[in-house]
Amino acid sequence: MYSRGTIYCQYNYYLVKYYALFFITLILVKLYNFTPLCSLCNSTKAFTQDGDTMRNDRIKVMLTTEGTYPFHQGGVSTWCNFLVEKLTEVDFTIYSIIMNPFVTQKFILPSNAGMIKVPLWGTEEPSEHLTTPFSKVYTAKRYTDKKIVESHFIPLFQNLIEEIINFKKNPLKLGGVLSEMYKYFQEYDYKNSFKSEAAWEVFKGIILNYTNDGRNKLAQPSVFDLIQSLGWIYRFLIILNTPLPRVDVTHSAAAAFCGIPSVLAKLENRTPFLLTEHGVYLREQYLSLSRRGYSSYLNTFLIRMIHSVSSLNYALADQVSPVCVYNTRWEKMFGVHPGKIDVIFNGVDQELFSMRQNIQKNPHPTVVAVARIDPVKDLITLIRAAVIVKDRIPDVRFIVYGSVSVPEYYEECLALRKELALEETFIFAGHTDDAPAAYRTGDVVALSSITEAFPYSVIEAMMTEKPVVATDVGGVKEAVGGCGIIVRPRSPEQFAQALITLLEDPEMREALGKEARERALNYFTIERALELYLNSYQKLAFGVAEPKVIPLNLKRQKLLSEKGYALAEIGHWREAISQFRLAIDAAVDSTAVPVLLTEIARAYNNLGNFDMAFNELEKVEAMVEYLENNRIA
CATH class of the missing domain: 3.40.50 (Rossmann fold)
Structure with missing residues (x-):
């Protein structure tokens, strides 16, 4: 007969070993892309008949x-x-x-x-x-x-x-x-x-x-x-x-x-x-x-x-x-x-933002900004830069396309524009539903923000074959690369000088514009972004980057194991063991088998049958070794 202390120590030994093997199994699942049964048991996906398999459609x-x-x-x-x-x-x-x-x-x-x-x-x-x-x-x-x-x-x-x-x-x-x-x-x-x-x-x-x-x-x-x-x-x-x-x-x-x-x-x-x-x-x-x-x-x-x-x-x-x-x-x-962490760059439609050759030439050198009227866009700096550019290029035009997000800030911008006598130079054109056309009205596209992530306005301008002058915030430098000019935030003088450089040099504008579109086509297309997001959905939902095809024997294993989990949850341990064993028999080579064996060991632990729990844990060790060897082979 075992003493109470002996039984207690033995129980703790089995319990520790059970959890150790359980986590080893989970690590193998992660490292070797095994499909854990728990992901099937908790799935809400709809399956349709497809020959000898059940396939998830959407x-x-x-x-x-x-x-x-x-x-x-x-x-x-x-x-x-x-x-x-x-x-x-x-x-x-x-x-x-x-x-x-x-x-x-x-x-x-x-x-x-x-x-x-x-x-x-x-x-x-x-x-x-x-x-x-x-x-x-x-x-x-x-x-x-x-x-x-x-x-x-x-x-x-x-x-x-x-x-x-x-x-x-x-x-x-x-x-x-x-x-x-x-x-x-x-x-x-x-x-x-x-x-x-x-x-x-x-x-x-x-x-x-x-x-x-x-x-x-x-x-x-x-x-x-x-x-x-x-x-x-x-x-x-x-x-x-x-x-x-x-x-x-x-x-x-x-x-x-x-x-x-x-x-x-x-x-x-x-x-x-x-x-x-x-x-x-x-x-x-x-x-x-x-x-x-x-x-x-x-x-x-x-x-x-x-x-x-x-x-x-x-x-x-x-x-x-x-x-x-x-x-x-x-x-x-x-x-x-x-x-x-898996970076996925924003992407834009290359056809929608293409540079069309039949666009009429601007009567004035024009700087375009597509941005909402908001303090984080720092249009105050752009207005102050505009007055410097105007001193050098008197007929320059600045056009801002964007809705008013913060009315108080808009009033501040209007007051500064009036103070600097830029009413005819700096134009607030309001929201536009045709962003590609807005970019095409400009010779240069400007972004003066004090904070950004990876702004669409930059990569849209690049796709439209426009050179960009932008502040060095967030991922702007990653987007622009060497296809534009990056300046310090809140620096009207530096911003103005960059704009003057491009406005006075049409050959540089054209060269940077072509390089910008080429870069956007290589890295920032909507097709590339959509493919990466779809792959992420598939990987997270199924563990693979394509729709998962589940054989019928695994489907049966899933159903039987669900019964086992339900019975275990309400404390019907012996009935749960029976269902878990049937689930194992349904697909003995499944990578879910170690998980099911540990569930059986847990059930025996709860029944106080420590010897049987130990036997099941020994099977887990053998099964994990078998699966790992098969993976290597």
């Missing part, structure tokens, strides 16, 4: 956006529209986070795309945007009483607030809290929970205790500050009150709040998560702080909340694909493993 992707597609114009929206319109073999669900429900939709979705709209403001009830039956909403409100809030919601809420305000971030902890909150709001009411007296008292207590310690570097808040910061949490996390669709891959357009649905899908459904970064979201928020006029407390609170969300995206994304190499330095700084 990939389902949830594309998440924030303040962009399909409700606003801009580079990110252009990128989204390319993906959705051109990848016709993919079924998209657009999960669009918008400021309010009254925003006008700017893009018409194609037939392969549906949409979930999530307005953060402009609604009285957080469930107004949902199709949830009134009876369910009413029931949730009815059952969300003080006792439920204090016992179920408040512990999660407390962890959430502590994670947001802490300078050191724990993204896995935050992900777990958000996942549990998402489950909570499937049953209980969002508004009654967040706006409860208990939530206010806990929030106030945590913040005041934290700010009393000077080492935490968070200023003392006013009552208004407390209300405002809690209001931000309430509004931004309405995402947690929105049910998720079942898809094969999620794709977030930023490491921002729009990445939270992707995080939830990964934690809830094990859905692979692709993150694209156009700009660096956290950096952009830092740059915009000075314009907001918030108190010190609100500035710090907001940045720490955004830092938490960005870190969460980076930690849980399976693939991080910035649109330029420049962004990778930020991602690595925030802990993204280099192996997860």
Whole structure:
């Protein structure tokens, strides 16, 4: 007979060995591209009969956006529209986070795309945007009483607030809290929970205790500050009150709040998560702080909340694909493993942006900028450069095509234009639906931004065979290469001199324009970008860069193992063992067999049958060795 201590030690030995072998199996799956059965068991893909195989016809992707597609114009929206319109073999669900429900939709979705709209403001009830039956909403409100809030919601809420305000971030902890909150709001009411007296008292207590310690570097808040910061949490996390669709891959357009649905899908459904970064979201928020006029407390609170969300995206994304190499330095700084980073440059339509020979010559030397009227585009510098260029080339014209994003900034630009007597020289032409024609009206294309990622305006100009003068920000230098002139940001004198050089030398303009188009054709076509994104979807969804064909014996193995997992989940260990053994027999050479054997060992451990657990672990070792040898052979 074994003593209790002997049994306990033996149990721990088997348990440690079980997990060690389990992780060895997962490593082999990763290194040798084995197809783990768990990826099949949790798949929601539709299969159709194809001879002796079952084949997936279409990939389902949830594309998440924030303040962009399909409700606003801009580079990110252009990128989204390319993906959705051109990848016709993919079924998209657009999960669009918008400021309010009254925003006008700017893009018409194609037939392969549906949409979930999530307005953060402009609604009285957080469930107004949902199709949830009134009876369910009413029931949730009815059952969300003080006792439920204090016992179920408040512990999660407390962890959430502590994670947001802490300078050191724990993204896995935050992900777990958000996942549990998402489950909570499937049953209980969002508004009654967040706006409860208990939530206010806990929030106030945590913040005041934290700010009393000077080492935490968070200023003392006013009552208004407390209300405002809690209001931000309430509004931004309405995402947690929105049910998720079942898809094969999620794709977030930023490491921002729009990445939270992707995080939830990964934690809830094990859905692979692709993150694209156009700009660096956290950096952009830092740059915009000075314009907001918030108190010190609100500035710090907001940045720490955004830092938490960005870190969460980076930690849980399976693939991080910035649109330029420049962004990778930020991602690595925030802990993204280099192996997860795969740069995919933006691309443009080479036919749409071709240089047509029948364009009439400009009556005046002309500089064109395609940019929205926004402080980050730094049109003030371009206006100041224009007055310098005009002194040298009196008949020069500057034309800016773009909508007004920040009215106050537009007024500032108009005032400076008037002060410098440039009303006839510097023209705001408004938004254009024909960007190629806009570029063709210029001799030189200018970009004066103080921050960018990989701007479409640069590669579109290059594809139109136009030389570019641009500021050295983001991935601009990567795009331009040696086919234009790069200048310092916020330097009107240097910008003006570069423009004068090109405007006075038509041969240089022509040579740089031809080189620019050649470079764009080699690196920045929409076809190249679409191919890389489709390959990424296929790789994440199936483990290979082409649609996965699953033999019928693996299909049977999948079904049997699903039964085993379901039985194990409710504690029916012996029945689970039986189903796992049938699953192994269905495809004995499958790379999923080691995983199934470890599940059988786990079941025996739970039954207290340690000898049988040990036998199964021995089989795992042998099977792993067999699979590895076959791979090498």
